[in-house]
Amino acid sequence: MTDGHLFNNILLGGRAGSNPGQFRVYSGGLAWKRQGGGKTIEIDKAELTSVTWMKVPRAYQLGVRTKDGLFYKFIGFREQDVSSLTNFMQKNMGLSPDEKQLSVSGHNWGGIDINGNMLTFMVGSKQAFEVSLADVSQTQMQGKTDVLLEFHVDDTTGANEKDSLMDLSFHVPTSNTQFLGDENRTAAQILWETILGVADVDSSEEAVVTFEGIAILTPRGRYSVELHLSFLRLQGQANDFKIQYSSIVRLFLLPKSNNPHTFVVVTLDPPIRKGQTLYPHIVIQFETEAVVERNLALSREVLAEKYKDRLEESYKGLIHEVFTKVLRGLSGAKVTRPGSFRSCQDGYAVKSSLKAEDGLLYPLEKGFFFLPKPPTLILHEEIEFVEFERHGAGGANISSHYFDLLVKLKNDQEHLFRNIQRSEYHNLFNFINGKHLKIMNLGDGQGTSGGVTDVLRDTDDEAVDPHLERIKNQAGDEESDEEDEDFVADKDDSGSPTDDSGGEESDASESGGKKEKLSKKEASSSKPPVKRKPKVRDEEGSEKRKPKKKKDPNAPKRAMTPFMYFSMAERANMKNNNPDLPTTEIAKKLGEMWQKMTAEEKQPYIQQSQVDKKRYEKESAVYRGAAAMDVDSGSGGNDSD
Numbered sequence: 001m002t003d004g005h006l007f008n009n010i011l012l013g014g015r016a017g018s019n020p021g022q023f024r025v026y027s028g029g030l031a032w033k034r035q036g037g038g039k040t041i042e043i044d045k046a047e048l049t050s051v052t053w054m055k056v057p058r059a060y061q062l063g064v065r066t067k068d069g070l071f072y073k074f075i076g077f078r079e080q081d082v083s084s085l086t087n088f089m090q091k092n093m094g095l096s097p098d099e100k101q102l103s104v105s106g107h108n109w110g111g112i113d114i115n116g117n118m119l120t121f122m123v124g125s126k127q128a129f130e131v132s133l134a135d136v137s138q139t140q141m142q143g144k145t146d147v148l149l150e151f152h153v154d155d156t157t158g159a160n161e162k163d164s165l166m167d168l169s170f171h172v173p174t175s176n177t178q179f180l181g182d183e184n185r186t187a188a189q190i191l192w193e194t195i196l197g198v199a200d201v202d203s204s205e206e207a208v209v210t211f212e213g214i215a216i217l218t219p220r221g222r223y224s225v226e227l228h229l230s231f232l233r234l235q236g237q238a239n240d241f242k243i244q245y246s247s248i249v250r251l252f253l254l255p256k257s258n259n260p261h262t263f264v265v266v267t268l269d270p271p272i273r274k275g276q277t278l279y280p281h282i283v284i285q286f287e288t289e290a291v292v293e294r295n296l297a298l299s300r301e302v303l304a305e306k307y308k309d310r311l312e313e314s315y316k317g318l319i320h321e322v323f324t325k326v327l328r329g330l331s332g333a334k335v336t337r338p339g340s341f342r343s344c345q346d347g348y349a350v351k352s353s354l355k356a357e358d359g360l361l362y363p364l365e366k367g368f369f370f371l372p373k374p375p376t377l378i379l380h381e382e383i384e385f386v387e388f389e390r391h392g393a394g395g396a397n398i399s400s401h402y403f404d405l406l407v408k409l410k411n412d413q414e415h416l417f418r419n420i421q422r423s424e425y426h427n428l429f430n431f432i433n434g435k436h437l438k439i440m441n442l443g444d445g446q447g448t449s450g451g452v453t454d455v456l457r458d459t460d461d462e463a464v465d466p467h468l469e470r471i472k473n474q475a476g477d478e479e480s481d482e483e484d485e486d487f488v489a490d491k492d493d494s495g496s497p498t499d500d501s502g503g504e505e506s507d508a509s510e511s512g513g514k515k516e517k518l519s520k521k522e523a524s525s526s527k528p529p530v531k532r533k534p535k536v537r538d539e540e541g542s543e544k545r546k547p548k549k550k551k552d553p554n555a556p557k558r559a560m561t562p563f564m565y566f567s568m569a570e571r572a573n574m575k576n577n578n579p580d581l582p583t584t585e586i587a588k589k590l591g592e593m594w595q596k597m598t599a600e601e602k603q604p605y606i607q608q609s610q611v612d613k614k615r616y617e618k619e620s621a622v623y624r625g626a627a628a629m630d631v632d633s634g635s636g637g638n639d640s641d
Contacts, residue, residue: 005088010076012041023074025085027092030064032074034269040249041072051089051097053082054127063100068230069116070246071132103128111178112170112191117198117230131168134230134244136199139192146171147192149199207233209294209326211319217283217372219274225284225323227330232266234282241272243282245331252336252369253324254362255288257347262288262320263371266327281375286320294322339365341431344423352405352417356593358601361405361417363431368407376415384408385438388429401604402569408440418573556619559612562605563594569605 004026011020012032021034029045043066052063060077062085077085089095103110103126110123120130131149138150149168172179172188179190207226214225219239226233232248234241243266252265264284271280293316296303303311311329315322328335338348341363349360354370362369367379389404403425405417420428432439567590574586581589594602 005085007077007081009035010074013073013075020076025088029093032072041246043072045093045095048093048095051095052100053086053097054100054102056102062097065116065118070244071116071118101126114194114198119195131165133195133199135242136195137240137242139195139199141189141192142169144186145173145188147188147195149195206297208297208330211292211323215285217285218281218375219272219277219279227326229330232327232331239274243268243272245333248331248333250336251324251328251331251333253320254338254369254371255348256360257343257345257349260288262286264320264324265369265371265375267377281377283372283375284323285372286318286323288318288320290319291317292319292322294326296326336364336366338362342427344421344427350420350424350428352420354415354417358419361420363428370415370417378407378409378415380435380437382409382411383437384410385440386432387440388425401608404573554623556616556623559609559616562602562609563591565605565608566590566594566597566602 004024007023009020010023010032012034021032023032024030027045029043029048031040031042033040043064047066047068048064049067050063050065054061054063056075059075060079060082062074062077064072064074066072086097089097103123105123105126107123107128110121110128113120113122114133117133118130119133121128131151135151136149140148142148147170149170151165151167170188170191172186172191174181174186176187179187179194181187181190185193207228209227211225214223216223216234219241221236221239223234223236223239226235230245232243232245234243247268247270249267249269252263252267254263254265256262262285264286266282266284268280268282271278272282273279293314295314296311298307298311298313300313303313307329310332311326315325324335327333341348343350349362349371352359352361352370354361354376355374357373359373360371362371366381367377369378370376385408387406387408389406401422402419403422405420405428407415407417409415429439567587570590570593571586574589575581578586578589
């Protein structure tokens, strides 16, 4: 760009675990955008109060302070960048960056400088360290000469670091000349009161507005949500999170289709932390029809000077709208709402599952958002390609009801959204194609074989899945034995599901039903001759043993149970997600999944089973008539003998 300078691989805040980004300075201000998408910081020139340079290990740091009291550190500049940026700021922005030096002597005594919400410990004229007083959760006096600061553990500060600052203690001698005490207050008390006035510890600052008993899905619990001038506080029974507005990347307001709830998502960078778990998205669930009225604890002067055209004195309306408007006005974060996508039921999302969790996939104008758990935001610019897949490998019937959507990212990460209803395919495909995202199995676009249209075509699969074939064959073998009881009545011993009995059934049907007329005793006594048959007609006998698993080709197969359809559809996905899991464990897990499913989730499989049952009943009626004719014919032949 001609108007400004562009720098790559610049870290924000200097966290070792943070991602680098692109830093741009121009005549109107400066901006930093995280590499790979995410956090974006834009600071207008009018908001800047001071800019400083400091030499840090292996690089230079640019410190930027704003009128709101916020302080940003951008690290990774080279020595030659210092002079070029300084000249540009002086000429185009009217700012002259100061130079600070870092103390590396290791001394732990010096002076304290409090500027805005930043506390800097100085050793002589050099800076030893600095901390943000906005991160202080508690401060108290220890004795008469010591001041203790305790820092938030679960909020965004230090969320990306392995180690976090827990507490910090200052010893202030009574002879200290920087904070002059008197007969009633020591020097340490003067420092403590100064910090207390800036740190906003506990409830020292009245919340602008409070929402009680709000259901938050991640991190799960019910919280009292307080919106302050510079931070958001979530107070629950077990957790207390304090989140600076500078950490809020974006707000999402996403209604749930045909549901009495609405999602409001607060996206953070860095995320908040609870123990070892990071939460980059706070997922709040409001009752859609709930109406509230709130008055903001702000004077008219403050509203006019600082929040003109951003906030009003009072609000009345749906709770999710009031919450979003106030939070947007205080934080300055942008709000994303559903875009042009509509589902087949005119909703904003499609039902799907991710990592065995059911939820909603929202196709947005600049990305996809899966909610509520695990909340997953995928920007279009991060996507390498998408691929439509049949739901379940080899499942011919189930594929006509559901499909899967695979999203492959440029960093080789994959997200598989499963169990999407087939009726959502056209709307979803048109939306993705309209965003010019690469669709891997698009084919030639004319519906030819191999294209995306073939993925959902309601035809029989020619590909054979050995596991599914085995299930079908096993079901057929077991069910054929039961069919013998149904169709041959008491004329055959069908209680022994052996290969020999199968061979006898095949032979009987071929020879006019002579064996069907035999009693159980006669049938058992006739087994030895069956074994001798190959000696008499070896070639003919061997021919009849090849299709013996089919038994009577005219005998219908019993209807498959809903669970068998479910197993056929889910086993391949279970195997792919757990490649080392033995077959018995896969079957066990499928059974557990089936037990946990709701009646609505089981309905597609039940419907398939009912259709198959009707097919079975019709074929059975035809088969019974044919079997009766064979029996009559066989009886006449025996009488003539």
